[in-house]
Amino acid sequence: MTKRDRPDPHARHPRPFFASLIRSLLNPVLQPLFSSTTMALNNVSMALISLLTKDAVFLLILLMVVSALARTKQAAFAVMKRNFIGYFSNPTGYVFLCIFVFLTSVAAFWPYEFFNSNLATLDQLNYWFPVIMLVFIPAITMSIWAEEKRQGTDELLLTLPADDFDIVIGKYMSAAAIFTASLLFSQLSTFTTLAILTEGSLDTGLIFTTYLGYWFVGLAMIAIGMIASFLTGNLTVGFILGALFNAPLAFASLADSVSPSQRVAEWVRDSGIARPFDDFGRGVISSSSIIYFILVAAVALYVCMVLIGRRHWTGGKDGNSMAWHYVARALALVLFTVGAVMLFRSKDVVRADMTEGKVSSLADATKTLIRELDDDRPIVIDAFISKEVPELYAKTRYELVNLLKEFRSEAAKNGRTIEVNLYDGIDLFSEDAALAADRFGIEPVTRMFREKGAYTQKQLILGAAFRSGLEKVTVPIFEYGIPVEYELVRSINTVARGSRKRLGIVATDARLMGGTVMNGMSMQRVEKHPLIDELAKQYDVEEVDLSGPITPGVYDALVAVQPSSLAPQQFDRLTAAIQSGVPTAIFEDPRPIGAQYVTATGDAKQAQGGMFGGGGASPKGDIRQLWDVLELNVPGQPGMQGLFSPELVWQQHNPYPNLETANELWLFIDEQARGVQPGEALSDDSPITSGLRQVLAILGGAVYAKKDATLKHTALLSTGPLSGTLPSQTVGQVMTGQTTLAQEIQGVNPSVPIAMAIESDKSAEGSESETAGIKAVYIADMDIILPEFLLIRADPDQISDMRFQFQNVTFALNVIDWLTGDTSFIDVRNHEPIYASLRMIDSVKEEAASLVRKRSREFQTQYDETIREAQEKSDQEVQALREEIDELQKDRETGSVSPGVLREKLTAFQIKQANQQRILEVQQAKLQNEREQKIQDVRREAEQEVTAIQNQVKTAAVVLPCIPPLIVGIMVFASRRLRERENISKSRLK
Structure with missing residues (x-):
């Protein structure tokens, strides 16, 4: 595929009617927030259309399921409708919705890591989401059956012309519908914040897939929470039990810190929701993850049916035996679920990267390499990543983690073995850091970064070791400018092959x-x-x-x-x-x-005639x-x-105006040069240059x-076209066109x-x-x-x-x-995933940096002028004495002045000159310190401005989404109060 054929990942195909409709709705709100209003709003419109289209398809599928339920299981549909409407006709439901949106917004945007990474992802929310669900899911499920018992309506439900499945599935689908509505509201709130921060260039595929993962997590946890509600008639106890029953799934990822056995810890960790959700959080829809959540929900729903159906056999003579019978059934179903999960985890029937930038995809050449790996030579990858990673390396860290997981999944899919040991978030002086240094030679690397207006040194660990048999390759640090996939593929290829070219x-x-x-x-x-x-x-x-x-x-x-x-x-x-x-x-x-x-x-x-030369x-x-x-x-x-002396090439093109040392003999071979057609400067006709964008040659021929x-x-x-050649020994130039x-x-x-x-x-x-x-x-x-x-x-x-x-x-x-x-590596180098960055923050940082550069030049000019004036003043101070000495030297030649007087004047001149030089040096040092302090102050002010904008975004992202559900909740509360007072006389109201 050539550059002409390759789609622009940031391009948005216009849809006139919908685009104009969305723009008309968003213009009054978002127009003040963007510098490039038209382009930004167009991007926001297209991103919103893309997200709403995905949501519409998803909701259409759900509506088809609900419609089928309404036709075949009318009692279940009636139970679902009653609970769903009852939840949102009560102000309490909106309070919980407000709390849910508040917590998700805080988790997504408030942590320092969100702006530090400068990526429009939901990594921080992914980390805290299981904890949020331990609060929100029990709030939904605690009243599913406990409230019926408390009000005495459970007997009425059980006498309906419906079986136990109808009641359980109706209750479950009502809770799932409530959770779905909450997620949709949270998704739109998150989308609005990210759309503003990215100026509309966010990855809607990643957002949709992540929230789809949240939905599947909710389905599993709702089913488990229902078990707690069926066990008690107390709402508080139902809430607590629902949180306790779901806690093992939510905190299974922490098994390493409590289990002494690595194998047991790994098994427990993989049984939680963290690993199956991880695919969704990275923008990947995988069959293994979907099967996991469906099976967990199915087991929990079966237990709910056993609990609601126990009234049929608990009072009989075979009550105990039936209880053990159902326990055996449940255990058998659990074992079946575990086996199915383990089977499908290593064999993904469906695995699709839904991200627009294909950030969780491997290049075709990489997949080919994995397929061609030797079955008898398993590969072990040990990757070590420090807890704090500076902004410059945040994207590299994100890409490294993503690709390592994709390598593991792709290898399992093809029956190959790539074992990935990922030590993420380690401290610089922890045992894991010591393991990296002692066993693999991966040590903390010091880098200079600018932070809060000042340059500071920081240490980070971001390396990996690759082993296969006796072969070992270590990458001490993944530099942020080098493609991560290329480093991984090359290292794997090196240890997997017995010989090299x-x-x-x-x-x-x-x-x-x-x-x-x-x-x-x-x-x-x-x-x-x-x-x-x-x-x-x-x-x-x-x-x-x-x-x-x-x-x-x-x-x-x-x-x-x-x-x-x-x-x-x-x-x-x-x-x-x-x-x-x-x-x-x-x-x-x-x-x-x-x-x-x-x-x-x-x-x-x-x-080469030696140190004394010689020879021609x-x-x-x-x-x-x-x-x-x-x-x-x-x-x-x-x-x-x-x-023969070849001519030199010159060109009038410089994409870096601040690069003052560049001249016309610096040849920027650039796809963006004026008058250059796509695929012309760097030829699309050769795999060597296809996909490249810019190369610099200096004094080339x-x-x-x-x-x-x-x-x-x-x-x-x-x-x-604005180029030509000139003789290498002259300065003349001849226009010849493209070279x-x-x-x-x-x-x-x-x-x-x-x-x-x-x-x-x-x-x-x-x-x-x-x-x-x-x-x-x-x-x-x-x-x-x-x-x-x-x-x-x-x-x-x-x-x-x-x-x-x-x-x-x-x-x-x-x-x-x-x-x-060996052109496979060329394909890997050209495979560049596209990450959505926080463009709004980038533009603010660029404006601040531009201001710093401008003020720094002003301070430098002022400093140079002051030093020049001080030098002139110093010269004037000694000029009169210098002229007097010159006169005395002339008089000495005639004998009218004694040598002692001349020596005395020369000594006085030298002393005064030295004093003036010291005064000038002191003044220069003072002015230099003042200049550096002013530059430091400007940088600090610029950083404070960026921080202030980030804080404003955080506050708006957390507060504004809570307002709509609160308003609706107040309206519902007022409406209920008015209905309650309709038929009451005024005398009784007093």
């Missing part, structure tokens, strides 16, 4: 593997390039010195950075290897800037031979000593396919025979007459893999004023994966 790094002057180089008149130590460490996680990486011919098949791919720096014989061997079919990535830079010791393409290579230029390979083999056309001019080329060329990186910086080349070039090295081994493959398929990628810039890009990839927010989107590292890894034929 072999990657050869050609030893050029770039020294990717590290070493020493001659830089000027001294030797310079070069550290190993960080890209090598990245590649070593996936490949067996070796250095290739080209001391002899390269036999095809020895290496799965070669990487040659600045091959023009090779000696002629080595260069010929590299060319021969490419001709013989060895896949090769070539990075040839006309003007390198990242490594000053690397010779440019058109420059002569200085001889060292011979270099002729890069034009390689261009002929690859059928490439590189614009440029002949240079000195028979060399142009490379085109020859007009009569027989090889297949695919332009990978192309500039926009290309990288080419993918494959095929057979029959016009160029395989020319083996001069001293080639006769036994090596290939001969003068043979031809082979060429597979190569040529990139006219080696700065595209600067070490800084790996740092930016891991930490895109390291510069606070801008968030870089460079995908240079992904591009380089895609090139090598394509050459080795």
